[in-house]
Amino acid sequence: MMSGKPAQKVTNVDAVAVDDRSVASRLFAILDAFAAPAGATSLTLTLTAIAQRAGLPLSTTHRLVAEWVSWGGLSKHENGQYSLGMKLWELGVQTPTARNLRTIALPYLEDLYETTREHVHLAILDGRDALYLEKLSGHHVVRLISRVGARLPLHSTGVGLVLLAYAPTDVVQEYLATSLQRFLPRTVTEPEAVRKRLAEIRLMGIARMSEEMTAGSSSLAAPIRDRTGQVVAAVSIVTRTTDTVDPEQEQAVRLAAQGVSRALGYRRAQQ
Amino acid sequence: MMSGKPAQKVTNVDAVAVDDRSVASRLFAILDAFAAPAGATSLTLTLTAIAQRAGLPLSTTHRLVAEWVSWGGLSKHENGQYSLGMKLWELGVQTPTARNLRTIALPYLEDLYETTREHVHLAILDGRDALYLEKLSGHHVVRLISRVGARLPLHSTGVGLVLLAYAPTDVVQEYLATSLQRFLPRTVTEPEAVRKRLAEIRLMGIARMSEEMTAGSSSLAAPIRDRTGQVVAAVSIVTRTTDTVDPEQEQAVRLAAQGVSRALGYRRAQQ
DNA sequence: CAGGCGCTTCCGTCCAGTGGAAGTTCTTGG
DNA sequence: CCAAGAACTTCCACTGGACGGAAGCGCCTG
CATH class of the missing domain: 1.10.10.10 (Winged helix-like DNA-binding domain superfamily/Winged helix DNA-binding domain)
Structure with missing residues (x-):
């Protein structure tokens, strides 16, 4: 502990912050x-x-x-x-979530793909993003931004909005506290409007997105629950935007989500 | 070790190989x-x-x-x-081979699964093992040892044998130099017999395995080539063992392998 | 409540990691 | 064809961060 003289020894001289990383x-x-x-x-x-x-x-x-x-x-x-x-x-593929969720969900995702022939996504909530665990796509020429391992915003994707809808309130709070990026004219970025959508999603059990991330494409997403009833992931299909709602597609997405949930040990709560 | 006096000060000293790992x-x-x-x-x-x-x-x-x-x-x-x-x-999912091969191959694997409804595998050669990159399985109750990320022997699996058949001669040489494990009575472990099979596979363009790894299951595997014509991976389906050969299944596996190869830029060599 | 087990924190010693500099190989362009 | 430069590899003296024994803490269990 040098006292008095302002440490001359500082040979390395100032400015050299020496990088104290381990x-x-x-x-x-x-x-x-x-x-x-x-x-x-x-x-x-x-x-x-x-x-x-x-x-x-x-x-x-x-x-x-x-x-x-x-x-x-x-x-x-x-x-x-x-x-x-x-x-x-x-x-990486040994990572518990990746290994378990993916293995269990894959067959249902395949079914969903077969019945709809649309892009199928499986994502989880990780931090402030939707993290894409799996993606099935067929031979589509249409490219999507999503890919396995990608991170996309919660407010502009189907899976993201579903994950947010069932997330703990403090997560929602924090997410909506920052300004949300508007990707397209139809992207909903106003906090109160988003909250309203989340409530609607909880009510309906499905999220409908239209042209909020990529021009020309829409999506339908539903929540996946584990045995404790908690929402741990979301499935979605991404389609070309059309004027009409296709109830069969909605049903297919719901079924896939329910199938995976059941395989995870979820038993529909009484009521 | 203790010699004479129970080494007092000799705190560390001898015998303590200090572990020079970085x-x-x-x-x-x-x-x-x-x-x-x-x-x-x-x-x-x-x-x-x-x-x-x-x-x-x-x-x-x-x-x-x-x-x-x-x-x-x-x-x-x-x-x-x-x-x-x-x-x-x-x-991990960003790794070039995983990302590229998987992305390109997946649609064809899905097709193969749809037409055959059997377990579908995609594997590459890594060291002395077949490394499983992808596996599609449907809701089968039948469990297989294989899973994404697993390593299985080259001589007892369909994909393995295909990969070995098209591997550089020195790899084959080295692989056959060690004694091969016999999993079931029908596992072929004798070096010369394996070589003969490899030649046959090169000739036929497809490998047929029967009860060599898991009792009750057989497999059909075919090579995937990249634009340089080199075999970079193998696809297979694993079925329950039956007495008859199913030419349609063989055709399906071949088509899947060709599809992926074409997508990788392979153009059938003239002749 | 004692004993054991597993996790966390502390701190003096010392050697492994550091990075500037020199040497080597590959590339570019005049 | 050679020079200049860029990118990579090797070297080595100095030093501060990693090391790990030991003590402290918290949680079970009998």
Whole structure:
């Protein structure tokens, strides 16, 4: 504890904030470098690019990347580019929610796809986003923004709105406290209007969205409950927008959601 | 060890091999603790269990696990148990092979499932194993050992044998150099017999397996090629063993494999 | 209520990680 | 064809963060 003289020893001089991240967080920063952009296809990076994104010196990056590669978390391609490695995939699919929910839900999603021939989604609530666990699509030429692993907003997607409708009040509170992005003219962003929709969804047991995220497409989404009756996920189909409501499609989505819920151990509450 | 005087000051010294693993490899050892058992459902571990499996002191484990949790690679449950975290899943599904192959193949796998109503598998060659990338199953009660992310032997599964049939000769050489496990009486384990099968598969473009891994089930598998003509994956259906060969099923598997290959940019080589 | 087990926190020691710099390989363009 | 530059790899002396034994805490269980 130097007293008196204002610490001369500060050799490194000011401005050099020395980066007090732990080894672990540096390693993580490297992986995060691959995740960054939302819809991007980047997925492969050079060493220098990784160093930049992670904010690490090149030599440090070099060493740490080598550690990842030797474990299998990253893989190095002939051209010198790096990408996420199969080991991550292997561990990733072991994740309880992914493994259990997906395994149980998949057959019902397949049925839903077969009867409707529309894009089928399965998503859970994660933080402030709808996280897409599964997506079935057939040979459609139509591209959607969604893909497995994607995160989309809660207020502009069918699954998102369903998840929000059954979320704890404080989550809703917090979500609506921030300003919601308007993607298209029909996106509902006004907090009170959203609340009204949520109430309606709880009442109807289904969410109807139309042109709120992607022009020309609409969706129908329903909640999936586990044995405790809590809503843990949502299924949806995404269709081309039409003027008429198709009651059969609604029924199909409902059935799929009920099927999965039942498989999860949910027994319709008495009443 | 104790020699003479019960080593007083000799606090550490000899015998203590100090564990020269890097921080990174310790972090990885922690994740690997969750992967360990093949068909196990363990998936959640206590801190102590992690420490044991990873071979690390408790306090070190405690600190490193906390790092994983704060990043999202592990998650801590109310009961104090840990499991793999969603972050791993998110990064895992971004892995190029998983993302691209799966996305492209899925529609064809769905078609195959619809026409045959049998278990459908998609696998790639990884090291000495067939790694299962996708599995569609419907509501079958019949359980299979396979699941997404599973690794099964090359010589006793349909997809495995197909992958081996089109693998570089040195891979085949090396694989057959070790003794192959016999799961059932009909499992072919004799190297020369396997080679003969591989040749036959290359000739026929399809593999037929019968009761070589699981009693009562058979499979039909076909190769998937990329634009360079190289075999990069295999599709299969697993059926209950019957006496007769079903040419329609064979055709369906072939079509699915061809569909995926075409979608990957493969154009049937002239001749 | 004592004993045991598992988790968390603390802290002095010391060595593994750090990153600047030099060396090497690959690429570009004059 | 060679020079200049960019990207990658290796080296190594310094030092601050990781290490882990030990003590403290909280929760069961008999």
